[in-house]
Structures are given as structure tokens and as C-alpha cells.
Amino acid sequence: MSALKPADRIGILGGGQLGRMLALAAARLGLDAVIYDPEADCPASRVAAEHVCAPYEDLDAVARFARSVAAVTFEFENVPVESAREAARHAPLRPGAQALETAQDRLTEKTFLNAHGARTVEFRAVNSAGDARAALAALSAPAILKTRRMGYDGKGQAVVKSAGEAAAAFERFESRPAILEAFAPFRRELSVVAARALDGEVRAFALSENHHAGGILRESLAPADVSAATEAEAVAMARAILEALDYVGVIAVELFELEDGSLRVNEIAPRVHNTGHWTMDSCRTCQFEQHVRAVAGWPLGDASAFASARMINLIGADVDAWPRWLAEPDARLHLYGKRAAREGRKMGHVTLTRPLSQD
Ligand code: AMP
Numbered sequence: 001m002s003a004l005k006p007a008d009r010i011g012i013l014g015g016g017q018l019g020r021m022l023a024l025a026a027a028r029l030g031l032d033a034v035i036y037d038p039e040a041d042c043p044a045s046r047v048a049a050e051h052v053c054a055p056y057e058d059l060d061a062v063a064r065f066a067r068s069v070a071a072v073t074f075e076f077e078n079v080p081v082e083s084a085r086e087a088a089r090h091a092p093l094r095p096g097a098q099a100l101e102t103a104q105d106r107l108t109e110k111t112f113l114n115a116h117g118a119r120t121v122e123f124r125a126v127n128s129a130g131d132a133r134a135a136l137a138a139l140s141a142p143a144i145l146k147t148r149r150m151g152y153d154g155k156g157q158a159v160v161k162s163a164g165e166a167a168a169a170f171e172r173f174e175s176r177p178a179i180l181e182a183f184a185p186f187r188r189e190l191s192v193v194a195a196r197a198l199d200g201e202v203r204a205f206a207l208s209e210n211h212h213a214g215g216i217l218r219e220s221l222a223p224a225d226v227s228a229a230t231e232a233e234a235v236a237m238a239r240a241i242l243e244a245l246d247y248v249g250v251i252a253v254e255l256f257e258l259e260d261g262s263l264r265v266n267e268i269a270p271r272v273h274n275t276g277h278w279t280m281d282s283c284r285t286c287q288f289e290q291h292v293r294a295v296a297g298w299p300l301g302d303a304s305a306f307a308s309a310r311m312i313n314l315i316g317a318d319v320d321a322w323p324r325w326l327a328e329p330d331a332r333l334h335l336y337g338k339r340a341a342r343e344g345r346k347m348g349h350v351t352l353t354r355p356l357s358q359d
Pocket residue numbers: 121144151152153154155181182183184185186189212215254266267
């Protein structure tokens with residue numbers, strides 16, 4: 001149970017915007033962030049104490065990196081499990097490799113969730129075009145075919161309405177192992193971001209209501225307008241997941257709220273998450289600080305909100321409006337320092353806040 005000391009080094013696998021915001025939070029707490037990312041000019045490298053620029057598969061480089069820091073964490077869930085395990089041989093890895101392994105494969109993930117009381121929509125494993133047809137017949141249309149691995153922001157997914165479409169989608173995804181999911185007739189999408197400390201304490205942020213377009217998060221509203229029962233159910237599911245994984249750090253649990261008010265887990269992200277960005281401007285401790293505290297073996301901070309938030313992602317050319325956001329009195333602008341605004345790329349976000357009443 002080793003805790004870090006101020007001025008210690010914290011290693012972060014991945015150097016995108018999440019790594020950047022983690023590095024900034026670490027710096028404020030007197031810790032030096034060391035970023036491991038194969039891309040020379042990645043967003044986090046430019047705010048970190050050091051950048052190790054090497055491929056994730058280079059186990060020698062991973063070992064050297066891990067030996068040079070007091071603890072290792074990661075900011076994206078597709079870090080190769082083998083590399084995470086290598087890091088864990090040389091420094092405490094928080095959260096552990098099991099969380100990565102669980103989240104990297106949709107079949108493993110959904111099986112794990114249902115075994116721990118976190119219900120998902122119904123699903124079937126699909127390993128052949130025949131499986132795809134049979135699964136569609138079992139679940140009924142419409143349904144969603146998703147590749148088991150390497151899917152994010154709606155990639156590797158197709159809505160299918162017939163057995164023929166299900167088989168064709170499977171083949172379009174190069175016959176990679178997949179699952180077919182029942183379509184969730186959701187009223188809203190919600191998420192809960194929560195943290196577990198080294199001593200097992202769990203603290204959750206208020207739920208966020210999330211709006212996606214084209215599979216990409218566009219906006220979050222938080223604290224979401226949900227009943228106390230919904231909030232309690234979501235936090236209980238997050239706690240069960242955190243405990244089952246003996247997890248240390250921040251996790252995000254993405255949820256569908258069905259018409260009858262019940263919840264289904266869509267997926268978990270074993271890291272800080274876009275639907276938790278609102279906490280930077282509206283909570284007493286933000287998700288990035290909370291994660292750094294947990295990874296450092298320090299006590300968690302107060303996760304309560306002092307303001308309500310509307311978080312707007314700046315995707316692709318949206319970022320060109322940055323001067324307008326700067327001029328907006330209740331807006332807080334966050335830019336990630338990415339040089340090219342490619343379509344679909346998350347370039348920054350804005351949080352519009354309003355103080356919550358004190359009563
Ligand atoms: P995912 O990559 O699994 O997070 O999916 C991206 C988005 O697709 C979700 O945020 C939903 O808006 C939608 N989606 C995914 N799975 C389902 C489902 N089973 N039913 C309805 N919508 C879904």
C-alpha cells in the first residue's frame with residue numbers, strides 16, 4: 001500500500017487530451033507526470049515533466065518507463081494488456097490490468113457486468129455470419145452488431161434490421177469476433193463517474209445526462225435531473241464494479257435509462273471520461289484530481305457539485321468558434337492543443353456553469 005510523496009513521478013500510458021488533463025492535475029498537486037505515448041507531439045507531452053516516445057508494444061521501453069516512476073496509470077483502454085502487465089512488474093499499476101482486460105472485449109465486459117449485478121441489454125456472441133443470423137432471430141430487430149475489440153465513438157458498429165443485414169455487417173467488419181446487442185429503447189443516456197481509493201473508499205460524482213450524435217458525445221448536462229432511486233442504483237452498480245475489479249482510480253459507467261426508469265449498463269471505461277469533464281468547472285474535486293489522488297494512494301476529495309453544468313464538446317471545425325467562447329461570461333474554455341482539426345476529432349470542450357442554490 002504505497003502512497004506517493006509530493007515531487008514523486010506518476011507515469012501515464014497514453015498522451016491524448018485525457019493524459020493532458022491528468023498531467024495538469026498532477027502538476028497542481030506537486031507530482032511530475034511522465035507521459036508514455038508513441039506520438040511525438042501528443043497533447044499531453046507538452047504539459048508533462050517528461051515524454052517517453054515509444055511504441056506500446058516495446059516491453060523494454062515500458063519496463064524502463066515504469067521503473068522511473070512511483071506509480072503507473074493509463075488514459076485509454078486500448079493499452080495492450082501485455083504492456084500493462086509489464087509495467088505492473090516494475091511499479092504499482094492503478095487501476096490494474098484486469099480492468100483493462102475486462103473493458104477491451106465487449107463480450108468479456110458484458111458477461112462480467114451481468115455477473116456483478118450491473119444489468120446490460122441482452123446480447124449474443126457472434127463468430128460467424130450464421131451466428132449473426134441466429135442472434136438476430138433470437139433478439140429480434142433492430143439490433144446492433146459491434147466488434148468485440150477496438151471499438152470507440154461508434155466505430156465498428158452497425159444497426160441491423162434483418163438477418164441478412166446482420167450477416168452482411170459481420171462480413172463488412174472483416175468477420176472479426178463480434179456481439180449482437182438488443183437495441184435499447186432508451187429515454188436518455190446517463191453516466192456515472194466514480195472513484196475508488198487504495199483503502200477501498202468509493203466516491204461518485206453526480207450523474208450526467210449525455211447526448212451523442214454519430215456515436216460521438218456532443219453534450220453533457222449535470223447534475224442530471226434524476227430521481228434519488230436512479231442515482232442510488234447507478235452508484236450501487238459503479239461500486240459493485242469497482243469492488244469486483246479491486247479497482248483504484250476513476251471509472252465511468254455509461255448507462256441507458258429505459259422508459260420504465262430502469263437502467264442498463266452500456267459499457268464501462270476504466271479511466272477518466274469525457275462525460276466527467278463537467279466536474280472540472282462544477283465540482284469541488286474534478287475527475288482528474290480524483291484519479292491522481294487515487295493513483296497516488298491519497299484520500300479522495302469532495303466530489304460534490306457547486307454548480308450545474310452544460311459541457312459542450314468542440315469536435316473538428318467546432319473549435320474555430322473558440323474566440324466566441326472566450327467572450328462568453330459563464331463559459332470556461334478548454335483546448336487540447338491539437339494542431340489539426342480533423343473531422344470527428346475532439347479538439348476541446350466548453351463548460352457553461354450556473355451556481356447551484358445553497359439550500
Ligand atoms: P458505444 O460505443 O457502445 O458506447 O455506443 C455508442 C453509442 O451508440 C451509444 O452512446 C448509444 O447512443 C448508441 N448505442 C450503443 N449501443 C446501443 C444499444 N444497444 N441500443 C441503443 N443504442 C445504442
